[in-house]
Amino acid sequence: MGGARHEGGREDGIRQLYEAGVSISELARRFGYDRKTIRSALNSSVEEKQGERASRGERKKGSKLEPYKDYVKQRMQLGVLNAVRILREIREQGYTGGITVLREFMKPLRPVVSAKATERYESDPGEQAQIDLGAFPYYDSHGQRRTIWAFAMVLAYSRMLYVEFIKAADQLHILQALRNALEFFGGVPRVILSDNCSSLVVANDGQGHVDWQPAYLDFAKFYGFVPKACRPRRSQTKGKVERPIRYIRDNFWPVAFVDEADLNRQVAWWRDHVANVRIHGTTHEQPIVRFQAEKLQPLPATPYMLACAGLRKVMSDCRVSWNTNLYTVPWSYVGHTVLVREFESGRLQIEYGGQVIAEHRVLPGKHQISTDPRALQEPPSGHRESSAG
Template sequence: MTESEKMEVRRMYQEGVSISELSRRTGHDRKTIRKVVQEQEDGKKPLSGTKRKGSKLESYKPYVEQRMRFGVLNAERILREIREQGYTGGITVLREFMHPLRPVVSAKATRRFETGPGEQAQIDLGAFPYIDTEGNRRTLWCFAMVLSYSRMLYLEFIKASDQLHILQALRNALEFFEGVPKTILSDNCAPLVLSNDGHGHVDWQPVYLDFAKYYGFVPKACKPYRSRTKGKIERPIRYIRDSFWPTAFVDLAEVN
């Protein structure tokens, strides 16, 4: 084992990775790993009478468990939070601790569908609850539009999820992109869709249909209960929610 490998083994051991796990990761037997972690940094004198330090994560585990119970499952976000509290360890030991606590999710494979430049954009709306300065529970809505080919993204927080606010945000997005895609794929939210039989026939809200004709795009809706059809736009909403929310802000302009 090289000196750099030994240093890496010692580092991971100090972060709480077990002898058995280190053996599995490096391919060396446990006896060799144990000898490495017991040596002093000069690699000559064994550490006598010393005990292994506890994991740097130990005192933060209750906080991590609490955050996960509240639905915060992003390790990078939790790492930022506990580092603000004084945690000095790495993300590897945090992920290993979080892994068995995560809910088991099984999903069917979804075929990836790609489009050419200018062919398609996808839009979505996500709810972002917060507590105002008077202690009242309120909600902002994040409108998102992504160009399917380039993945160029537009986000705008709006006060309501009604048709007026959605179409205003969509108009702002088209102006931001300085162009209009051939089709815009959405889910089946009531401000845009009256009904969708799941077999290709969609009854659109008349105002949205007029909006589409004016700007020159074809509206399309994903099949009911198949939101993964527009997976390109689902990921940015999830990323904003996991990594940046909740956040402190004064007004809508500041959060945008």
């Protein structure tokens, strides 16, 4: 590190900040050196410290970590690989050592992770936001493997993050989360970039033509943003949000939670007290501070009321299938195609020819049956046989 080694303990200052959790990129920015120089300073500082300890016959480095090693191993086995997060957790338990010892202990225990370079696209304030979903498996209280989905939205300029866990990756839940995100940010970006999930995109030819789901187009028109989809098999163009999904996995997940509401309370605290106040590795600023310069469009006076609709054919047992559950309709509609409409209030309507022919409450879970009393009336004698024929 050239002359920096003789500038009044500059290396000691770098090492102390690094052990406190400051990243190499941030150290390079603060001290005006490139990252290779910072790494060289850290390595030489460690070598000198090891030599001093060896000459004094001290115990090997890492003794302060000894009582916490089992805990660190347990967290890593659960998928927590972020050293800064584990440092925060063990310091709450009384650990007084630095992060260097912790990182050296964790290094041989980490799985081999390969990463591809991602081309970055920087945006003007208020210009773009990016959304994505990530599947987060867990085991419930009965030991059954379940999956919950993290919806993440990032403002591309400030890197301000919104995250919400939803129980299903269907259109209704995605648009509910997107509406919540816009209300959280207090405004609307001009463009929202997404992947090609079937809840939003019908087809994408990769040449600029996207066939959008009508409900998503209507939602975008109401809020005044332009929907944009990344090219098929090129999700790296959405890198600003792909990295936060990984960040959520590393820095927040896994956690113990009672239900979806409890999980979202926890992630909201983490979002506000950790994710959006950290020094971002790319912008070198806190997202909450950079957010003040965003230029978002105003929200509509009233929120968009959501419903999800689709066509279904009535089966011979007077039922239609909707999201793995069955709902009954009157016998006279057997064989006909009907419109099923699910409202965010939890009400489900089945329509034919513009008329509501059955109403239900949306069933929780899967493979259940809901019966409308109107469907219990027996058809005229011989009707079912003739219908089946």
